[in-house]
Amino acid sequence: MDIISYMQTMGREARQASRALARASTQDKNTALLAMAAEIRASRATLQQQNELDLAAGKEKGLDAALLDRLALTDARIEAMAEGIEQVANLADPVGKISDMRYLPSGIQLGQMRVPIGVIGIIYESRPNVTADAAALCLKSGNATILRGGSEAIHSNQAIARCIQAGLTAAGLPITAIQVVETTDRAAVGQLITMPDYVDVIVPRGGKGLIERISQEAKVPVIKHLDGICHVYIDEHADLDMAEAIAINAKCHRYGVCNAMETLLVDAKVAAEILPRLATAYGKEGVELRGCEQTQAIVECKAATQEDWDTEYLAPILSIKVVNGVDEAMEHIHLHSSAHTETIVTEHMPTAQRFLAEVDSSSVMVNASTRFADGFEYGLGAEIGISTDKIHARGPVGLNGLTSQKWIVLGNGQVRQ
Amino acid sequence: MDIISYMQTMGREARQASRALARASTQDKNTALLAMAAEIRASRATLQQQNELDLAAGKEKGLDAALLDRLALTDARIEAMAEGIEQVANLADPVGKISDMRYLPSGIQLGQMRVPIGVIGIIYESRPNVTADAAALCLKSGNATILRGGSEAIHSNQAIARCIQAGLTAAGLPITAIQVVETTDRAAVGQLITMPDYVDVIVPRGGKGLIERISQEAKVPVIKHLDGICHVYIDEHADLDMAEAIAINAKCHRYGVCNAMETLLVDAKVAAEILPRLATAYGKEGVELRGCEQTQAIVECKAATQEDWDTEYLAPILSIKVVNGVDEAMEHIHLHSSAHTETIVTEHMPTAQRFLAEVDSSSVMVNASTRFADGFEYGLGAEIGISTDKIHARGPVGLNGLTSQKWIVLGNGQVRQ
Numbered sequence: 031m032d033i034i035s036y037m038q039t040m041g042r043e044a045r046q047a048s049r050a051l052a053r054a055s056t057q058d059k060n061t062a063l064l065a066m067a068a069e070i071r072a073s074r075a076t077l078q079q080q081n082e083l084d085l086a087a088g089k090e091k092g093l094d095a096a097l098l099d100r101l102a103l104t105d106a107r108i109e110a111m112a113e114g115i116e117q118v119a120n121l122a123d124p125v126g127k128i129s130d131m132r133y134l135p136s137g138i139q140l141g142q143m144r145v146p147i148g149v150i151g152i153i154y155e156s157r158p159n160v161t162a163d164a165a166a167l168c169l170k171s172g173n174a175t176i177l178r179g180g181s182e183a184i185h186s187n188q189a190i191a192r193c194i195q196a197g198l199t200a201a202g203l204p205i206t207a208i209q210v211v212e213t214t215d216r217a218a219v220g221q222l223i224t225m226p227d228y229v230d231v232i233v234p235r236g237g238k239g240l241i242e243r244i245s246q247e248a249k250v251p252v253i254k255h256l257d258g259i260c261h262v263y264i265d266e267h268a269d270l271d272m273a274e275a276i277a278i279n280a281k282c283h284r285y286g287v288c289n290a291m292e293t294l295l296v297d298a299k300v301a302a303e304i305l306p307r308l309a310t311a312y313g314k315e316g317v318e319l320r321g322c323e324q325t326q327a328i329v330e331c332k333a334a335t336q337e338d339w340d341t342e343y344l345a346p347i348l349s350i351k352v353v354n355g356v357d358e359a360m361e362h363i364h365l366h367s368s369a370h371t372e373t374i375v376t377e378h379m380p381t382a383q384r385f386l387a388e389v390d391s392s393s394v395m396v397n398a399s400t401r402f403a404d405g406f407e408y409g410l411g412a413e414i415g416i417s418t419d420k421i422h423a424r425g426p427v428g429l430n431g432l433t434s435q436k437w438i439v440l441g442n443g444q445v446r447q
Numbered sequence: 448m449d450i451i452s453y454m455q456t457m458g459r460e461a462r463q464a465s466r467a468l469a470r471a472s473t474q475d476k477n478t479a480l481l482a483m484a485a486e487i488r489a490s491r492a493t494l495q496q497q498n499e500l501d502l503a504a505g506k507e508k509g510l511d512a513a514l515l516d517r518l519a520l521t522d523a524r525i526e527a528m529a530e531g532i533e534q535v536a537n538l539a540d541p542v543g544k545i546s547d548m549r550y551l552p553s554g555i556q557l558g559q560m561r562v563p564i565g566v567i568g569i570i571y572e573s574r575p576n577v578t579a580d581a582a583a584l585c586l587k588s589g590n591a592t593i594l595r596g597g598s599e600a601i602h603s604n605q606a607i608a609r610c611i612q613a614g615l616t617a618a619g620l621p622i623t624a625i626q627v628v629e630t631t632d633r634a635a636v637g638q639l640i641t642m643p644d645y646v647d648v649i650v651p652r653g654g655k656g657l658i659e660r661i662s663q664e665a666k667v668p669v670i671k672h673l674d675g676i677c678h679v680y681i682d683e684h685a686d687l688d689m690a691e692a693i694a695i696n697a698k699c700h701r702y703g704v705c706n707a708m709e710t711l712l713v714d715a716k717v718a719a720e721i722l723p724r725l726a727t728a729y730g731k732e733g734v735e736l737r738g739c740e741q742t743q744a745i746v747e748c749k750a751a752t753q754e755d756w757d758t759e760y761l762a763p764i765l766s767i768k769v770v771n772g773v774d775e776a777m778e779h780i781h782l783h784s785s786a787h788t789e790t791i792v793t794e795h796m797p798t799a800q801r802f803l804a805e806v807d808s809s810s811v812m813v814n815a816s817t818r819f820a821d822g823f824e825y826g827l828g829a830e831i832g833i834s835t836d837k838i839h840a841r842g843p844v845g846l847n848g849l850t851s852q853k854w855i856v857l858g859n860g861q862v863r864q
Contacts, residue, residue, distance in 0.1 A: 049781065053805050126804060134826055138815050145807065147837050230837050251668060251838050272860040279862035364466065373856075386855055387543060388470050390562065398555050398858025407863070408854065409551055420564050420647050421668050422839040425854045437825065437842045438803055439790075441815030443689040445696035446824070 033213065037221035040176055041228025043206040044149045048174035051207050052146045056123040058201045059170055063119035066197030067112040070162065073193050074108050080189035081158070088182050100156045101183055111162040111190075114412065118166040121411040124429045125172045128438065136447075139440040144433045146172030148230040151222045152414075153178045153244060155236035158186035164233070165194050165208045167414050171432035174207045176229065178222055180236075181214035188212060223248040233414055233427075253423055253431070255415045257342040258288030258370040260400045263359040263385070265376035266299040272397060273375040274307055279399040280373070282315045286344045288416060289371050289393075289403040293339060293349045295359045298324065301352045305329045317346045324352035339366040356381050360388055367391060369418050371403040371425075392418060392425035450630065454638035457593055458645025460623040461566045465591035468624050469563045473540040475618045476587055480536035483614030484529040487579065490610050491525050497606035498575070505599050517573050518600055528579045528607075531829065535583040538828040541846045542589040545855065556857040561850045563589030565647040568639045569831075570595045570661060572653035575603035581650070582611050582625045584831050588849035591624045593646065595639060597653075598631035605629060640665040650831055650844075670840055670848070672832045674759040675705030675787040677817045680776040680802070682793035683716040689814060690792040691724055696816040697790070699732045703761045705833060706788050706820040710756060710766045712776045715741065718769045722746045734763045741769035756783040773798050777805055784808060786835055788820040788842075809835060809842035 051059075070077070081103040088098050124144050131141035150173045154160045161177055168175040179187040191210035198205050211218050223232050223244055232252045234244045245252050262280050264273045280291035296304060301324065309329040312319060319331035320338050331350070338349040339362070353359045356374070363372055373395035374385040382396045393403040403425065405413025410428030417423045423431035468476075487494070498520040505515050541561050548558035567590045571577045578594055585592040596604040608627035615622050628635050640649050640661055649669045651661045662669050679697050681690045697708035713721060718741065726746035729736060736748035737755050748767070755766040756779070770776045773791070780789055790812035791802040799813045810820040820842065822830025827845030834840045840848035 049805075049807075052807065134824070136819065136824060138812075138819055138824075140825055143803065143811075148807070246666065249663065251836075269860070275860060275862055283863050386560065388466075390466075390469065390565070391853065393854040393856060394560075395555075395856035396858065397860055398856050399862045401863035402553065402555055402856055402858075402861065403854070407551070407553060407555075408557055419668075420851050424851055434837050434841055436808065437810040437820070439810060439812035439815050439819055441813065441819075443686070443692060443814055444819065445692050445816045446700050446818035 033215050033217040034221055036213065037211075037218055038225065038228070040209050040211070041149070041225045044174040044176050044209060045228050047204040047207040048146070048148045050204050051169070051174055052125070052172050054172065054203060058203060059123065059172070060119045062169060062197045062201035062203055063115050063166055065200035066162070066166070066194050067115040069193040069196045070108060070112045070115070070190070073189070074105065077103055077108055077186065077189050080185040083185040084183050091182070093182065097156060097182070101158065101186070103158060103186055107159060111159050114159070114163055115166045118170050118412055121170060121429060123170065124433050137441065137444050141438050142435040143438045144430070145436050147432060147434050149174045149176065149228060150432065151176045151178070151229045151232045153219055153222070153232065153234045153236070153240070155180040155240060156183055158183045158190060160235060161187045161190040161210065162194065163412065164414060167412060167429060168432060169208060171429045173432055176209050176211065176222060178211040178219055184214055219244070220247065223250060226250050235415055251422070253415065253417050253427060254419055255288070256418045257368045258290070258416075259292050259340065259342050259366060259368040260289060260370055261293050261295055261363050261367055261372045262291045262400060263295040263356070263363075263372070263374045264297060264300060264304060265356060265374055265378065265381055266297040267378035267381065268300065268375040269377055270300065270304050270307070273304060274311065276373065276375055276397070276399050277308055278311050278315070280401055281312070281317060281348050282346070283399070283401050285346050287401075289400050290344070291348070291400050292341065292343055293351065293366065295351050295353050295362060297359070298352050298354050301325070302328055305350070312348065315346065317348050319348055319350060321350040322352055325350045342368070356385060360385065363389055363391075370416065371395065371400045373398060373400050392416070450632050450634040451638055453630065454628075454635055455642065455645070457626050457628070458566070458642045461591040461593050461626060462645050464621040464623040465563070465565045467621050468586070468591055469542070469589050471589065471620060475620060476540065476589070477536045479586060479614045479618035479620055480532050480583055482617035483579070483583070483611050484532040486610040486613045487525060487529045487532070487607070490606070491522065494520050494525055494603065494606050497602040500602040501600050508599070510599065514573060514599075518575065518603070520575060520603055524576060528576050531576070531580055532583045535587050535829055538587060538846060540587065541850050553861055554858065555861050558855050559852040560855045561847070562853050564849060564851050566591045566593065566645060567849065568593045568595070568646045568649045570636055570639070570649065570651045570653070570657070572597040572657060573600055575600045575607060577652060578604045578607040578627065579611065580829065581652075581831060584829060584846060585849060586625060588846045590849055593626050593628065593639060595628040595636060601631055636661070637664065640667060643667045652832055668839070670832065670834050670844060671836055672705070673835045674785045675707070675833075676709050676757065676759050676783060676785040677706060677787055678710050678712055678780050678784055678789045679708045679817065680712040680773070680780075680789070680791045681714060681717060681721060682773060682791055682795065682798055683714040684795035684798065685717065685792040686794055687717065687721050687724070690721060691728060693790065693792055693814070693816050694725055695728050695732070697818055698729070698734060698765050699763070700816070700818050702763050704818075706817050707761070708765070708817050709758065709760055710768065710783065712768050712770050712779060714776070715769050715771050718742070719745055722767070729765065732763065734765050736765055736767060738767040739769055742767045759785070773802060777802065780806055780808070787833065788812065788817045790815060790817050809833070
């Protein structure tokens with residue numbers, strides 16, 4: 031069968047299934063989720079058998095050790111997948127939530143009801159656990175899903191899909207509610223992102239290259255997560271002990287994550303005092319520093335190039351710039367940030383207020399580590415990704431980000447005059 | 448200058464201006480709006496002079512009378528434009544509104560702040576008053592705007608733009624905050640909708656052809672309003688007097704509007720009683736009826752074709768179908784509705800609840816006329832359009848629909864453990 035009709039059939043079935051899912055009760059959705067988790071635990075041997083096929087093929091293709099590690103379904107990862115699904119079952123169901131019901135002068139009652147978006151396409155790379163995570167979040171939010179994982183995980187993804195579909199069946203929900211694309215042909219992606227009749231939104235999860243390509247070519251909305259070039263600004267009115275703790279945590283708590291700080295901005299009035307303390311602390315952590323001229327005059331470090339200000343290191347490297355006040359800090363952020371997360375350390379209320387209001391990023395913080403920008407930390411329970419978009423969903427996208435709101439009107443016979 | 452660099456310069460300046468607008472105070476924005484309204488009133492002679500140029504050119508090109516009428520800037524329309532802007536000044540400013548601030552287990556306080564989207568591109572046809580309406584809404588919501596009106600209104604639009612920019616200047620805001628494309632070259636539209644670095648969202652206002660073309664080609668999100676094929680379903684448990692009043696109002700209050708009913712669905716159990724009453728009432732209003740076979744057996748009317756169920760008449764024509772219960776009604780709506788607005792007339796609570804939950808349209812109503820689906824009726828004050836999209840904004844889009852929400856975090860030194 032050719033790819034176009036294969037994907038269109040899948041899309042048509044997803045659209046059909048989305049109606050059953052939209053009206054599924056919370057109980058049915060939770061029954062399905064718990065059955066999926068149980069099936070995943072019970073299928074450990076099969077999952078690992080299929081995963082071995084992917085690992086063997088990966089070794090043959092010469093995938094590097096880090097990629098092979100991400101691909102492996104260890105006992106711990108299989109258990110984590112099952113637990114993740116159970117956590118989603120425990121989250122409150124967003125669907126049907128009515129807010130802001132109010133009477134209007136015409137006598138009608140107006141409110142908004144949270145509803146599923148419809149059909150969500152997920153395109154992702156390597157880690158097979160995304161299959162389970164994304165399927166669980168989409169199901170709980172009442173959406174049908176089409177999942178398209180990387181070709182290097184095709185056997186693992188299909189094995190996980192069978193567990194998921196067993197869960198759907200256990201709850202009497204259509205198995206077409208969650209479908210996995212079973213071809214590695216790249217044309218499948220091209221088709222998936224250009225079927226507005228069947229797919230309402232695309233969520234790509236993977237490297238910047240993948241996401242940019244999909245955004246360029248998609249004919250449906252894309253909830254995208256590009257890079258995380260996050261900043262911490264230490265203001266002249268900062269508590270310097272707090273500033274040191276936040277600057278170290280934001281950089282060193284984990285290096286390979288999108289909410290880690292990549293550039294530190296320091297007000298010139300406190301640079302001479304705080305930078306030597308920080309240099310010592312970063313030295314102990316093995317972080318390489320790259321500074322502007324003023325930074326280099328205070329602490330020993332490499333020179334930062336123009337490119338450094340626009341780089342997401344995802345590594346123990348930090349660029350540092352000395353600035354004159356909050357305006358220069360915000361100007362630097364405007365020019366170089368990826369609009370993910372920025373934080374200011376200050377005790378001065380008016381400066382904090384300006385930073386909160388004027389910095390145009392998905393999360394803006396005062397006196398807290400950028401590492402908090404995360405679905406779990408924000409109490410969303412889980413996240414499908416962190417959006418760097420400006421419309422629909424910004425920042426960590428949980429169940430609400432996979433829903434929309436429609437207007438509802440209750441009357442008792444009102445007509446327009 | 449070539450079109451591409453002309454549009455890119457405009458985009459760059461809009462992006463720059465958007466930062467000043469995002470931090471502009473409510474007072475400054477209102478000062479600008481009131482100055483614009485005053486300038487429009489004071490410039491009536493000039494506006495009409497420029498409008499005459501467009502009308503003369505339109506006559507020469509052979510535009511039809513209806514189009515020429517829509518193009519004309521009469522005294523009343525100029526006054527209405529000024530009043531519309533003053534009404535926007537009176538609306539509450541959505542920018543900076545903080546909601547849901549709460550403490551999380553880590554000790555951070557998390558909330559969401561409403562912020563402008565950034566730069567909005569508006570593409571519209573004929574009516575020059577859209578220039579003022581759209582500019583006012585975008586300004587109040589803190590967004591920079593690029594307006595691209597139809598070539599047939601180019602002189603009128605430019606004259607209105609000069610009034611708008613005088614208002615910006617009076618408030619000390621950059622005149623690049625609201626720019627009007629001053630070329631009729633269609634390549635300008637192609638460029639405007641493919642500059643994601645400079646334009647965050649496109650709002651097309653015009654015919655379905657325009658909107659579909661823009662959605663197809665855009666590389667930025669589009670808030671789109673396609674057609675309004677709205678349904679009224681008269682349930683077996685309807686109060687038939689109420690049903691008659693709503694069915695007449697939804698069709699006959701105004702014909703050429705998107706929230707008018709185009710198809711009436713009637714439960715078979717009450718068809719024989721209500722349809723003759725309705726046929727008499729529609730007859731008095733001069734509405735042509737096109738019915739399914741069962742309808743034709745009860746009242747005299749033309750046969751509805753398959754095409755009728757998918758047609759937005761915008762005229763005194765109504766298609767009528769007899770259905771067996773709410774499930775068949777909802778199935779018809781699913782297949783034929785444009786997901787704009789549907790209403791059920793029923794006294795039966797469980798049926799009303801199902802209709803509200805399961806019908807996937809931007810407005811779903813019980814016992815009220817579809818004509819209420821409107822920004823003014825919903826208390827939004829004004830609307831930039833009615834979205835038939837499923838993400839970001841659904842239904843009437845007011846000031847909130849032109850904003851986004853970012854996360855804000857307040858801490859006192861919290862770091863991730």
